[in-house]
Amino acid sequence: MRLGLIGFGNIALTLLGQLAETLDTPLEHLVVLSLPELAGDTEARLKGEFAGVAREAVVVTDAQALLSHRPGLVVECAGHAAVVAHVPAVLRNGTEVVIVSIGALSDANLETELRAAAIEGGTRLILPAGAVGGIDLLAALGAAGGLEVRYRGSKPPLAWSGTPAENTLDLGTLKEAATFFTGTAREAARDFPKNANVAATLALAGAGFEATRVELTADPAAPGNVHEYSVVSPLAKYTMRIENLPSAGNAKTSVSTVYSVLREIRNRIGPVAI
Ligand SMILES: NC(=O)C1=CN([C@@H]2O[C@H](COP(=O)(O)OP(=O)(O)OC[C@H]3O[C@@H](n4cnc5c(N)ncnc54)[C@H](O)[C@@H]3O)[C@@H](O)[C@H]2O)C=CC1
Ligand SMILES: O=C([O-])CC(=O)C(=O)O
Numbered sequence: 001m002r003l004g005l006i007g008f009g010n011i012a013l014t015l016l017g018q019l020a021e022t023l024d025t026p027l028e029h030l031v032v033l034s035l036p037e038l039a040g041d042t043e044a045r046l047k048g049e050f051a052g053v054a055r056e057a058v059v060v061t062d063a064q065a066l067l068s069h070r071p072g073l074v075v076e077c078a079g080h081a082a083v084v085a086h087v088p089a090v091l092r093n094g095t096e097v098v099i100v101s102i103g104a105l106s107d108a109n110l111e112t113e114l115r116a117a118a119i120e121g122g123t124r125l126i127l128p129a130g131a132v133g134g135i136d137l138l139a140a141l142g143a144a145g146g147l148e149v150r151y152r153g154s155k156p157p158l159a160w161s162g163t164p165a166e167n168t169l170d171l172g173t174l175k176e177a178a179t180f181f182t183g184t185a186r187e188a189a190r191d192f193p194k195n196a197n198v199a200a201t202l203a204l205a206g207a208g209f210e211a212t213r214v215e216l217t218a219d220p221a222a223p224g225n226v227h228e229y230s231v232v233s234p235l236a237k238y239t240m241r242i243e244n245l246p247s248a249g250n251a252k253t254s255v256s257t258v259y260s261v262l263r264e265i266r267n268r269i270g271p272v273a274i
Contacts, residue, residue: 001269002029003054004071004095006086007078008042010249011100014258015077019265020053030054031069033078033086036061063089071095073268075261080104080193083114091117091125098126098264100257103189103200106209127205128264131254132198132227134240139205141233147207151185151199151229154217159225159251163192165218177219185212192216194252198227206231225254 005012012032019027030053034042039059046057060066063086066074074090076083076099083104090097091114105111105127118125129135141147157171165171165180181188185203188196196216203212219226225244231237244254267273 001027001265002031002070002072003027003265004031004033004066004069004074004090006033006066006074006076006082008032008034008038008045009078010247010253011077011258011261013045013249014247014255015075015261015265016050016053018258018262020050022262022266023053023269026052027054028056029069029071030057031066031071032057032059033063033066034059034061062086066090067093067095073098073265075099075264076101077261084110087125088113088117091123092121094121094123096123096126098128098261100128100130100261101193101197102127102130102204103193103197105204106186106189106200108209126264127201128260130197130201130260131225131242131244131257132201132229132240133242134229134238135201135205137236137238138202138231141231141235142206144233144235146234147211148232149202149207149211149229150213150215151202151227152215152217153188153196153198154219154222154226154228155195156222156224156246156251157218157220159246160195160216160218163195165216169218171218174218174220177217177221179215179217181214181216183214185209185214188214188216202229225252 043059074097157174185199186209189200203209228241230239247253
């Protein structure tokens with residue numbers, strides 16, 4: 001596989017570690033789109049600790065340079081701004097893209113632009129399940145309509161640092177669970193870009209950004225990053241609760257997100273996809 005990565009932070013580094021451990025043969029080619037100020041460090045790490053992941057690995061700083069290396073699949077793991085900056089051009093070029101920063105699609109204009117770019121390029125934008133599960137069933141039920149979806153995201157207080165939760169809570173001293181946001185999936189994904197991509201994933205699979213109700217909670221007793229949601233549809237009812245291990249490199253991000261991306265890659269390499 002010729003793989004392109006946008007971003008070289010917690011998800012990308014863990015993903016490359018997993019690929020190094022699990023692939024039978026190295027990737028044919030790896031191209032990483034990094035921020036200009038991080039390009040030197042990215043290159044050194046690719047040549048050092050990640051030397052075995054790909055037969056050839058290069059670092060670039062813009063989408064045109066990324067595309068000049070002809071990746072067969074591009075994975076975005078850099079944040080909402082990187083989706084805006086780079087993903088439309090990659091799709092228009094005809095290259096399939098997996099994005100983890102799904103909450104970027106809470107901007108309706110960007111969602112329209114990405115859909116148009118994928119059509120123009122004759123390719124697809126892939127939205128993986130990320131840190132949540134049951135997206136297969138939710139998306140299947142969504143086609144029948146009549147859905148009610150309620151989601152609650154609970155994380156330990158410090159996972160909400162640097163977010164609007166700080167306007168109402170003292171995260172460093174919080175002693176009991178506090179819900180600091182109630183609203184739509186569109187508002188949640190827009191206002192908590194590093195913490196509420198799951199709300200956008202549920203909305204896109206199911207009842208849409210306005211109808212999907214969201215609560216966000218800081219909970220000192222949370223057993224990790226917890227995602228709970230309930231679905232009522234004419235065809236089925238279910239609830240789901242996932243207790244995710246936070247990443248060592250970024251407490252906001254659950255490690256299962258990385259494995260969800262790994263699944264997308266492995267499903268394109270092996271003889272069977274599941
Ligand atoms: N779909 C889901 O369930 C989840 C999605 N996410 C999304 O994944 C994103 C990345 O997560 P982590 O790797 O844990 O964050 P991180 O902060 O550790 O890494 C992000 C990296 O991207 C780089 N970056 C930022 N803007 C860039 C740009 N324009 N071009 C290239 N590189 C750029 C940063 O320098 C940083 O190294 C989060 O911001 C969040 O939006 C996170 C968790 C779950
Ligand atoms: O990783 C998680 O648990 C969820 C997350 O940050 C997000 O939805 O953006």
